[in-house]
Amino acid sequence: MQPEHNVTVEEAVQVLAMVGDLSMGQPTDQSIRSAHLAERLALLDGADGGACAHVRLVTLLRWSGCTANASGFSTLLGDDVGGRDAMLTQTLPPQNRLSFTSVAPLARIHCEVSGAIAQAMGLPPEVETGLRRVWEHYDGGGMPERVSDPDIPRLVYYTNLGSDLEILSRAHGLAEGLRMIAARADRKYPAELAHLLAAQAEGWLQDIEASPCAAVLPVLAYYVPLTIVADMIELKLPWLLGYSRRVAALAERAAVLAGLSALQQRCLGRAALIHGIGRAAVPNAVWQRAGKLGSADWERIRLVPYWTARAGAQVPSLRAEATLASHVYERLDGSGYHRDLDAGTLNLPQRILGAAAAYAALCMPRPWRAASTAREAARLLTDDAAAGRFDAQAVKLVVAAADGTDVEAVAPTAQRRKLLTEREAAVLRRISLGESNKEVARELQISPSTVRTHVESIFRKLACSTRTAATLKGLTLGLI
Structure with a gap:
């Protein structure tokens, strides 16, 4: 992948936070709001600036491993997105109450992947350790290792209290949310921290409601590959692995063949890497369903590019790429989604991205079908172009790009x-x-x-x- 697909650590953290929120069935600013609450608690408890920076990073990235265990929660709860929202809001029905033995392996996957992401991004060891311990509890009743205080970093308590306050007060109201937090005192987190939080909770929540929160991160003056985001998204479904990387390679080669500018080539490659952001909001059961999808399923799928576009609003430095990425499922005959655009409004980069994504998907196996050969994929796409769904020139460019050396394979x-x-x-x-x-x-x-x-x-x-x-x-x- 091209070096120009690097992004700042801040940009990567912001996108990963949003993907995590979508995966857990939360509003897209939930992690940001929780990070502000967690940092305020840390400051009140006497934490210094460095510790507060670590708290913000851990709170923003605490769901970064949740795509990795989505299939496991889908099996346990039937709906990995809605089910985990019910876990966080404490609204799981009695018949769906989960045992330690059923959840601990999934917690291990989550924590190990979160830690690996922090390591891959070169984040401080305190952040990596915090992410690996984020499911552990003060009394040793957490997961996956059942370690207890003092082997749990204090920043984990700040993160969990800030997150619980944001989620529970939103779901149940402030009074009931604080009651639920108090019931976990000296179990999930130290009682004195729960008391500190309770005394300030109403004012803090009013403050973050009064003005939109932004992800305020420490200055980390280095870059990381945007592929980190693509890879994290695709851990949700094993058969997606490497898909966005392939789309990016195809789209960039096609852009070169089309004579597009270097800036357009770069934007296409980066858009391809993040085009799956919105996929995190759709339960695995929908993606894996064999046969024709129902209208309710399609309504959820139609929102995938919408959520991808929302990433551009939350991470302005990726706005152009997110906007382009959100056109990946539009079709020239108006049959695509989510904007229902047609040939009169779709430009060449948008047409190339759509064709590249479709070609790469055809060449990869899915649970309901085998992978197509390159020749079969080219024929199917050409037929679709003849029927008016894809742009014939874009299809020719993508097929020609696919005939080149497969750099991803070698x-x-x-x-x-x-x-x-x-x-x-x-x-x-x-x-x-x-x-x-x-x-x-x-x-x-x-x-x-x-x-x-x-x-x-x-x-x-x-x-x-x-x-x-x-x-x-x-x-x-x-x-x-």
């Missing part, structure tokens, strides 16, 4: 040789698709016990303990 080789063996890389690729040891063994024609040995070696080399974290590290390091 780039990992050197890095793979340094860290993983060829067989380990092959196993990592299979498990990244959600396959079991038996399925990997069948595909690679080796025994399940050999697969298990390779997985253990992969975990050791990548310093992780879950398949999802290994997948994220594999993508970040260019191993898959």
Whole structure:
């Protein structure tokens, strides 16, 4: 991926916070509001400026691992988005109450992936540790390790109290929210911090209601790849892995062939990497449903590009890219979404992005169909262009771009040789698709016990303990 697809740490954190909020069924400014409350509590408790900066980062990124365990919560609750909203607001029906044994493995995935994201972005170790401990409780009843105070960083309590106040007061009213927080005192967080919060809660909430909150982050003067955002989004569905990277590569090559300016090429590549932001708001059950979707499902899917466009409003420095990305599902005959635009209003970059996304999707397998070959994908897209859905020129450009060298496929080789063996890389690729040891063994024609040995070696080399974290590290390091 091109170096111009780097973004500031601040931009990456803001987008990841929004994706996390959408994944958890929350308003898109929930993490920002919680971060302001958590920082105020930290200041009141005597934290210095450096500690407050860490609190803001942990609060904004505390849901950054939630796409990684979406499939698990979908299995447990039927709806990973609505179900987790009910968990946060304490409104789960009695029949859906979750046990420690069912949730702890998902908490482990969440915390390990959040920590890995912080590590990949070069954030301070205090932030990484806080994210790895964000589900732990003061009394040792949290997850996944059941550690207790003093082995839990104090910033975790600030984060959880700020978040609980924002969510519970919004869902139940301030008085009931404070009552629920008091009931968790000396269990989830220290009682003295809960009391400090309660004394100031009404005024603080009034302040953040009076004026819109912005994500105020510490000055971190360096850049990180925008692919971090794409990879985090795509952990939600194993069969999406690497999709946005492929769309970006295709769209940029097509833009070069079209003679578009360097600025337009850059905007297309970056738009492709973030075009899936809104996908986080749709439950996994909808994406995985076989057969024709109902009208209710389609209404949720139609909002995907809307939420992507909203990212531009929340992160103004990515406004142009988010606006372009939100046109990815528009079609020339007016059959697309969410704006229902047609040929009279769609420009060439928008047409190229739509064609690139469709081509890349056709060439990747889905739970309900096998992947198309390059020739089949080109034919299907050409037929759609003839029917008036895609721009014929854009389709020709994308197909021509796809005929070039697949840099995404060959780039990992050197890095793979340094860290993983060829067989380990092959196993990592299979498990990244959600396959079991038996399925990997069948595909690679080796025994399940050999697969298990390779997985253990992969975990050791990548310093992780879950398949999802290994997948994220594999993508970040260019191993898959």
